[in-house]
Amino acid sequence: MFARLSRGRKVLLGALGALTAGGAGVVTALHVSVSADEFVHPPPLKWSHNGLFSALDHKSIRRGYQVYRQVCSTCHSMKYLAFRNLIGVTHTEEEAKAIAEEYMFMDGPDEEGNMFERPGKLSDYFPRPYENDEQARAANAGSLPPDLSYIALARHGGEDYIFALMTGYCDPPAGIDIRDELYYNPYFPGAAIGMAPPLYNEILEYEDGTPATLGQLAKDVSVFLRWASEPEHDQRKRMGMKMLMIFTLLIGASYYMKRHKWSVMKSRKIAYRPPN
Numbered sequence: 567m568f569a570r571l572s573r574g575r576k577v578l579l580g581a582l583g584a585l586t587a588g589g590a591g592v593v594t595a596l597h598v599s600v601s602a603d604e605f606v607h608p609p610p611l612k613w614s615h616n617g618l619f620s621a622l623d624h625k626s627i628r629r630g631y632q633v634y635r636q637v638c639s640t641c642h643s644m645k646y647l648a649f650r651n652l653i654g655v656t657h658t659e660e661e662a663k664a665i666a667e668e669y670m671f672m673d674g675p676d677e678e679g680n681m682f683e684r685p686g687k688l689s690d691y692f693p694r695p696y697e698n699d700e701q702a703r704a705a706n707a708g709s710l711p712p713d714l715s716y717i718a719l720a721r722h723g724g725e726d727y728i729f730a731l732m733t734g735y736c737d738p739p740a741g742i743d744i745r746d747e748l749y750y751n752p753y754f755p756g757a758a759i760g761m762a763p764p765l766y767n768e769i770l771e772y773e774d775g776t777p778a779t780l781g782q783l784a785k786d787v788s789v790f791l792r793w794a795s796e797p798e799h800d801q802r803k804r805m806g807m808k809m810l811m812i813f814t815l816l817i818g819a820s821y822y823m824k825r826h827k828w829s830v831m832k833s834r835k836i837a838y839r840p841p842n
Contacts, residue, residue, distance in 0.1 A: 606730075606734075606752040606753055607722075607723065607753075608723040608726040608727045608729070608730035608731075608753055609726065609730065610726055611725075611726050611729060613725060613789070613792075615789070615792070615799070618803070618806075619803060619807060620803075621799075621800045621803065622789060622792065622793050622799055622800060623789055624655060624656065625774070626785065626786045626789040626790070627655060627656050627786075627789055627790050627793050628656040628657070628773075628774075629772055629773075629774070629776060629782075629786040629790075630786035630787045630788070630789050630790025630791070630793075631652070631656050631790050632770065632772065632773065632786075633765070633770065633783055633786055633787040633790070634714070634787060634790060634791075636770050637764055637765065637769060637770065637787075638714065638764065638787065639692070639695060640695055641695055641702075641705075641706065641711040641761070642695070642711045642712065642713065642714045643692065643693075643694040643695060643696075643711075643713045643714070643715075644691075644692045644713065644714050644715045644794060645691055645692065645694055645713055645715060646691070646713070646715035646716070647691060647692050647715055647794055648688070648689060648690060648691045648692070649662050649663075649665060649666040649686065649687070649688050649689075649690060649691075649692070650662065650688040650689060651797060652665070653688070655793070655797070659688075662688055663687075663688060666685070666686035666687055666688055666690055667685040667686055668685075668686070669685070669686040669690070669693050670683045670684070670685060670686070671683065671684060671685075671686050671687075671690055671693070695711075706760060706761075707747045707760060708760075709760035709761070711761070714791055714794070715794055715795070716794070716795045717791055717795065718788075718791045718792045718794070718795035718796075719795040719796065720795075724792065724795075725788040725789065725791065725792045727753065728784075728787070728788040728791055729784045729785060729788045730753040731751060731753050731754060731759075732764065732765050732780075732783070732784035732787065732788070733765075733780060733781065733784050734751050734752055734753040734754075735749060735750070735751050735763040736750060736751075736752070737750065738750035738757075742757070744758050745758070747760065748760055749761070749762055749763065765780055765783045765784055765787075766780055767779050767780050769783065770783075
C-alpha cells in the first residue's frame with residue numbers, strides 16, 4: 567500500500583513519523599530529567615577484585631565472615647551457605663569443623679523414633695537466628711531481616727550498595743521526619759530503614775590484628791557477602807584466562823590453515839580457451 571502512494575504523500579508520512587519519534591524522545595528525556603529517585607545511588611568504589619584478572623581478597627573474606635558471625639548473624643540468616651564452603655577459602659578443614667561443632671542441630675529420628683541434637687558437621691548450613699519469619703518479624707518491630715546468601719547480587723550496586731548502606735547512617739535532613747523505630751539512611755530505598763547502625767569502630771577485635779574501623783568492617787563484610795553470592799568468582803576468571811590462551815593458539819592455527827588451504831585457490835590462474 568505504501569508503494570502505491572505518491573511521492574509527496576510518502577514525504578509527508580516520513581516527516582510525520584520523524585516528528586512523532588522526536589516528540590516521544592523529548593518527552594522521555596524531560597521525564598527522566600525531572601524524575602528523582604527516593605534514595606541515593608551508591609558511589610562506585612575501586613574494589614581489588616574488579617579487574618578482569620583480579621581475584622577476591624581471601625584475607626578480607628575471612629575477616630568479613632568474622633563480622634557476619636559476631637554481628638550480622640544475630641538477625642540475618644545465610645541459609646544457602648554451608649560450613650564446607652569455607653574450606654580452602656577462609657578456613658582450613660579443621661577450622662571449619664571446629665566452627666561447625668560450636669552449633670547444635672536437630673537431627674533424627676534415632677532408633678527409637680526420637681529427634682535429638684548433635685554438634686554441627688561440615689555438610690550443615692549456617693543456622694538461622696530465628697525459627698521462622700513470623701518470629702523474625704516479631705523480634706524486629708515487624709521488619710523481616712533479609713537472607714544474606716545472595717544479597718550482593720540481589721541489590722543494585724552489589725558490594726558498593728552494601729558498603730554505602732553500612733557507612734551511610736546519618737541524621738535526617740530538615741523537613742524529613744523518621745519514626746522512632748526507624749533510622750535514616752539515604753542509600754536505602756525510602757531512606758527509612760528498620761535496622762539500627764550495625765557497625766561502629768572497634769565493635770570487635772580481628773583475629774589477625776587489623777584495626778577494626780568502621781570503614782574496614784564495612785569493606786570486609788561487603789567482600790564476604792560478594793564471595794557468598796558468587797563463590798565461583800575466582801574459578802570463573804581462571805577459566806576465562808585459560809580460554810583466552812586456548813583461543814589465542816586456535817586463532818593462530820586457524821589463520822595458518824586458512825592461508826595454507828586457500829593459497830592454491832587464490833594463486834591459481836583461470837584461462838579461457840574459446841572453442842575452435
